[in-house]
Amino acid sequence: MQQIMKKHVCDLTVAEAVWLHERCILLKLTRDEVLPPMKAGQFAEVRIDDTPGVLLRRPISIHRVVREKNELWLLVQTVGRGTQRLAMLQNGDVLNVMLPLGNGFTLPESPCRTLLVGGGVGVAPLLQLGVELRALGMRPTFLLGARTANDVLQMREFGQVGEVCVTTEDGSMGESGFVTQHSLLKRKDTFDRIYCCGPKPMMMAVARYAHEHEVWCEVSLENRMACGLGACLCCVEKTKEGHRCVCTDGPVFNICDLTWPI
Amino acid sequence: MADLSVRIGNLLLKNPVMTASGTFGYGVEYADFIDLSRLGGIIVKGTTMAPREGNPYPRMAETPMGMLNAVGIQNKGARYFAEKIYPTIKDIDTNMIVNVSGSDIDSYVAAAGVIDELDRIPAIELNISCPNVRQGGMAFGVSAKAAAEVVEAVRKAYRKTLIVKLSPNVTDIVSIAKAVEDAGADSVSLINTLLGMAVNAETRKPILSTVTGGMSGPAVKPVALRMVWQVAQAVKIPVVGLGGIMTATDAVEFLLAGATAVEIGTANFVDPTVSVKVVDGIADYLQRHDMKSVNEIIGGLET
Ligand SMILES: Cc1cc2nc3c(=O)[nH]c(=O)nc-3n(C[C@H](O)[C@H](O)[C@H](O)COP(=O)(O)OP(=O)(O)OC[C@H]3O[C@@H](n4cnc5c(N)ncnc54)[C@H](O)[C@@H]3O)c2cc1C
Numbered sequence: 073m074q075q076i077m078k079k080h081v082c083d084l085t086v087a088e089a090v091w092l093h094e095r096c097i098l099l100k101l102t103r104d105e106v107l108p109p110m111k112a113g114q115f116a117e118v119r120i121d122d123t124p125g126v127l128l129r130r131p132i133s134i135h136r137v138v139r140e141k142n143e144l145w146l147l148v149q150t151v152g153r154g155t156q157r158l159a160m161l162q163n164g165d166v167l168n169v170m171l172p173l174g175n176g177f178t179l180p181e182s183p184c185r186t187l188l189v190g191g192g193v194g195v196a197p198l199l200q201l202g203v204e205l206r207a208l209g210m211r212p213t214f215l216l217g218a219r220t221a222n223d224v225l226q227m228r229e230f231g232q233v234g235e236v237c238v239t240t241e242d243g244s245m246g247e248s249g250f251v252t253q254h255s256l257l258k259r260k261d262t263f264d265r266i267y268c269c270g271p272k273p274m275m276m277a278v279a280r281y282a283h284e285h286e287v288w289c290e291v292s293l294e295n296r297m298a299c300g301l302g303a304c305l306c307c308v309e310k311t312k313e314g315h316r317c318v319c320t321d322g323p324v325f326n327i328c329d330l331t332w333p334i
Numbered sequence: 335m336a337d338l339s340v341r342i343g344n345l346l347l348k349n350p351v352m353t354a355s356g357t358f359g360y361g362v363e364y365a366d367f368i369d370l371s372r373l374g375g376i377i378v379k380g381t382t383m384a385p386r387e388g389n390p391y392p393r394m395a396e397t398p399m400g401m402l403n404a405v406g407i408q409n410k411g412a413r414y415f416a417e418k419i420y421p422t423i424k425d426i427d428t429n430m431i432v433n434v435s436g437s438d439i440d441s442y443v444a445a446a447g448v449i450d451e452l453d454r455i456p457a458i459e460l461n462i463s464c465p466n467v468r469q470g471g472m473a474f475g476v477s478a479k480a481a482a483e484v485v486e487a488v489r490k491a492y493r494k495t496l497i498v499k500l501s502p503n504v505t506d507i508v509s510i511a512k513a514v515e516d517a518g519a520d521s522v523s524l525i526n527t528l529l530g531m532a533v534n535a536e537t538r539k540p541i542l543s544t545v546t547g548g549m550s551g552p553a554v555k556p557v558a559l560r561m562v563w564q565v566a567q568a569v570k571i572p573v574v575g576l577g578g579i580m581t582a583t584d585a586v587e588f589l590l591a592g593a594t595a596v597e598i599g600t601a602n603f604v605d606p607t608v609s610v611k612v613v614d615g616i617a618d619y620l621q622r623h624d625m626k627s628v629n630e631i632i633g634g635l636e637t
Pocket residue numbers: 115126130131132133134146147148149150151152153154155156193196197293294295296297323534
């Protein structure tokens with residue numbers, strides 16, 4: 073059973089906004105009061121203010137919670153008006169968030185070999201996951217996929233938590249190709265658990281690999297949402313038990329529960 | 335403080351603010367954010383006799399100042415509601431109202447009958463915007479005759495307050511409201527979503543799996559307000575107004591246009607606490623205008 077955490081809607085202040093590349097920004101948010109409990113794989117629904125044409129909140133993963141500094145980090149890639157507005161935030165600006173939402177990743181009961189695969193901005197939830205695995209005495213391996221070296225996000229942060237392997241589509245960093253082509257996955261001796269977040273085709277490829285090699289695997293989905301609370305039923309994914317809400321029953325699903333053609 | 339209570343048939347609401355079906359789950363989804371007992375009522379998810387899987391994903395598209403949905407009344411059926419969900423919500427201290435749907439008259443009547451047995455559900459809201467499978471998928475709510483037939487049949491099977499929710503996708507909503515009133519409805523609520531569509535130009539595909547969907551949110555407010563005003567002038571039963579309400583001022587506009595109560599839908603997605611803010615805002619408005627009761631503004635539009 074997932075532990076249910078109380079949800080909050082609150083204002084956070086931007087302590088720092090760092091451009092990681094021309095389409096990705098790291099927001100470090102804080103407030104005077106201690107941040108509520110939250111965990112890896114959960115997300116926030118962020119209100120987008122003063123943006124014509126944008127009404128609904130935008131779901132953004134919890135990238136990292138730094139308790140010592142009372143900071144919540146979000147990693148945002150600009151794809152449309154909402155995320156572009158988020159990228160305009162500056163130090164001292166206020167952001168209204170609803171959190172923590174969703175189930176989060178399932179942490180192992182006992183230490184095992186974990187592989188955390190991320191593509192593009194899908195690497196976001198994997199940093200906090202890595203930190204939580206680390207706290208349980210594991211040293212996770214990250215496999216990060218990007219188009220070019222410029223798009224590889226938070227290398228240093230990931231490097232502090234575990235081993236980092238990279239693939240880029242143009243070969244400008246790490247091995248060239250897609251994550252599923254990395255030599256790491258060709259080794260006989262593989263991993264006990266794979267956690268994955270990224271573009272759907274990438275997650276499908278990773279799920280297929282995990283399925284073929286009979287490795288336990290969880291993926292984090294990014295279905296379009298309206299309420300984020302399990303109230304509207306807009307975000308559903310077809311699972312073996314019928315339609316389930318990605319915002320409350322997910323965003324993290326075990327690939328065994330999905331109906332993906334793998 | 336001014337008296338906020340209003341009456342819809344035999345139903346007493348502590349204030350005129352309810353939450354709209356399909357946007358507020360069973361209420362409990364919002365319990366971390368607000369004190370549910372502060373609401374006049376909660377209209378829970380659309381419920382049908384037989385369980386429904388709903389439409390395939392994608393079911394939602396954001397549009398300028400609004401959204402489209404094509405959920406397709408996904409629900410586990412009236413019996414499941416009565417056995418599994420009702421016990422968990424029956425003690426919420428507000429009017430818990432069930433939104434009832436069907437695909438033919440029998441299924442409406444059967445679902446209403448199941449809900450009728452539940453002591454703590456004082457009313458149903460009958461959603462007649464659903465496609466009528468026997469009449470080639472045309473919604474019951476688009477013809478005065480079909481609307482009257484289904485309401486008459488449900489009226490016989492259902493003893494408590496019967497609110498009928500009207501579709502705006504019609505040429506003459508007044509004639510449908512009157513037909514529904516004559517058929518025995520205690521109240522009408524309007525509007526349900528406006529039929530709309532969204533296209534992704536890059537992929538040349540519709541955004542919704544069903545191509546078309548129901549539009550809601552601030553963009554529909556002027557249409558909703560107009561329809562509420564027209565209907566309130568034409569019927570004697572109380573009107574519940576909704577469509578695009580985001581603030582207390584929006585709610586007051588509906589009350590002035592003749593609504594006895596209002597429902598808040600899409601706004602809950604933007605601010606999960608909006609419903610209680612609207613309650614407080616209506617109280618402030620009455621105080622500012624030196625009024626003792628919310629009834630003083632209902633239908634108070636000066637034309
Ligand atoms: C649980 C969850 C966690 C997420 N975490 C992050 C994160 O940490 N960082 C981050 O940058 N993004 C994250 N996303 C994605 C992010 O929510 C979307 O990129 C954002 O909502 C887009 O808003 P926009 O207004 O910028 O773009 P819009 O103007 O809404 O859309 C821009 C383009 O992207 C497409 N699009 C938008 N959303 C989706 C979607 N869900 N599925 C398919 N296509 C879509 C639209 O069709 C359009 O072409 C997450 C999504 C979910 C569901």
